[in-house]
Amino acid sequence: MKDILIITSYFPPETGAASNRIFHLAEGLQKHSFKVSVLTPLPNYPTGKIFEAYKGKFKETTIENNIIIHRLWIYASNSKNKLLRLIAMLSYSFSLCWFFMWNRISKTVIIQSPPLLVAFTSVLFLRSKKRKLILNVSDLWPIAGLELGAFKKNFSYKLLEKIERFNYKHVNLVLGQSNEILNHVTSLFPEKDTFLYRNYPDFVPPKISGSVASKGKLKVVYAGLLGIAQGIYKLCKELDYSNVQFHIYGGGAEQNKIQIFISNNPELDIIYHGEISRDKLHEALIGYDLTIIPLLNRIYGSVPSKIFEYARLGLPMVYFGGGEGEQIIKEYNLGWVAEAGNYSSLNTVISKIESSDLELKNRERIVKTACEYFDFDKQLNSLIEKI
Template sequence: MSDILIITSYFPPETGAASNRIFHLANGLEQHHFNVSVITPLPNYPKGKIFDAYKGKFRHTSTENNIKIHRLWIYASNSKNKILRLFAMLSYSFSLIWFFISNKIPNKVIVQSPPLLVAFTCMFFLRRKKRKLILNVSDLWPIAGLELGAFKKNFSYRILERIEYFNYKKADLVLGQSNEILKHVMSLCPSKNVFLYRNFPDFNPPTIEEAVSNEKIKVVYAGLLGIAQGIYKLCEHLDYSNIEFHIYGAGAEKEKIEAFISKNPNLPITYHGEISRELLHKELLKYDLTIIPLLNRIYGSVPSKIFEYARLGLPMVYFGGGEGETVIKSYNLGWAAESSNYKDLNSVLNKIKKEDLTITSKTIIQKTALQHFNFNKQLNELIVIV
């Protein structure tokens, strides 16, 4: 049985794509007879506060599903203040360094990136000839930060670029969730070993159900209500003549969205709050269509929702451009609207009819997902090279 350590900034009971992705990876490796351990901060995402069950703890170690989980101290914060956010990342890095010094580290380590600084800490302190460092890149930073408007091309940005290059250079293998990520890594480190590791889900596919009959198409968004997703702006710009809009999740824009709904009671928008992933899957089956938006096109980004919703048999309207749009079109998973073009988005939505959203069409989408977005097949291919 081979020992392997996964270092991540997100892990259950935290919710979200990053947490689910690493959980499935850890669980999959354990089922393939790896002795898996995980290092992660004390749970705090997305609210930026330590969960009640872990408050007052400096460190918590437990064994769950035969996986040993080390939860380390972090200064939890989701503040918009850049200094506080930087300190939060550095606090976790300090906890990691302390852990590395006082514990034996396996010779196979998977490091999640971003955050860049956390990944840098791992790549710097864990490098040694006998150890294999595997960098799992889910988003391209600092490029994504630049496209989101969080960074400017200045001295600080150039430092982040050097950190990014260092991380790629020191990795023995780079996993990327998109072809754009792998292309970028290869542009910086041409001889680097890379592997396309999509964020495929691993759950039993449900039986497709007919959505509750309604004159309007029931459109749903479920996920993080953050700035990058732009759900508040979506509420402002949607044409509701053909649709009703349902929202699930939590995040920075939650209060703004609730206030908008309160001020516009005539609009068919319903906010359902945040619910567990298992319950959400059941709820999503009630809807005709889901929308996957990004406020701005982000190079390298392919939202994991695409693969999760396809497994549920839920048709999609993709509104983010890039490789995600290519996946939607290539596998006939729904429709795509031009990124950031709300006029085009409304045009696409107005052309969709109830007869386009039948059980038959949903079943075809689910079958496509089961054939092409296979978690276990992908994991088996990864294990060969790990």
């Protein structure tokens, strides 16, 4: 049985794409006879506060689903103050260093990036000719931060670029969730070994018989992080509600603004449902006509994992983010595309959707496409050949 260690900043019971992605990877490797260990902070995302069940703990080690999970101390914060966010990342990096000093580390290590500083700490301390380091890159930082307006091209940005390049240079294999990520890596290090590792979900597609298009207004849903990048607050303000009832699930930085907006505009057909478990969310989602997958700005390298998850649910999509995600929607005929950042285009696209486009046969076709082209097990088997 081959040992493998996964280092990540997100892991269940935390919710979200990053947590689900790493959990499925760990679970998949364990089922393929790997002895899997996970290093992760005490759960705190997305609230920026240590979850109630873990408060007062400095470290906790448990075995869940035959996976050894080491949860380490972190100064948790989701503050908009950059210094506090930096302190939070540095605190987890400190805990990692302490763990590396006092524990035997596997010969194969998968490191999640971003956060860049956490990945940098892991690569710096663990690089060795006797150890295989694999960097799993889900977003391109600091480029994504620049496009989101979080960074400016100054000394700090140049320092982050150097850290990014250090991470790529000193690992054996780079996994990227998009072709854009892999193209960026190989533009810097042409000989670097890379592998396209999409965020495919691992669940049995639900039975969707009986799902039909709503009569009257279209029941449109967004489910996920209510963060700055997704722009759900602006979406609430810009949607044309004459033919749309908008449902929202999730939590995050914009949650309070969204709830206040809904309260102040009762005439708008918006319903906020809060956060629910992933299983219950899947049950709820198949009852909607379609979903919107938005990005406030087109982010180079980003492909929302929602595309693959919703395809497996048979849920038609309106994609509103540009880039590689838009190409996937078009290539596999998963729904409709609106011009990124153009809310007039979005409303026009939604207004032209016919009820016949949302019928059962179309949903069944989407599920079939997902099972054929977005198969988690096939992808994992290909990855294992490279580990």
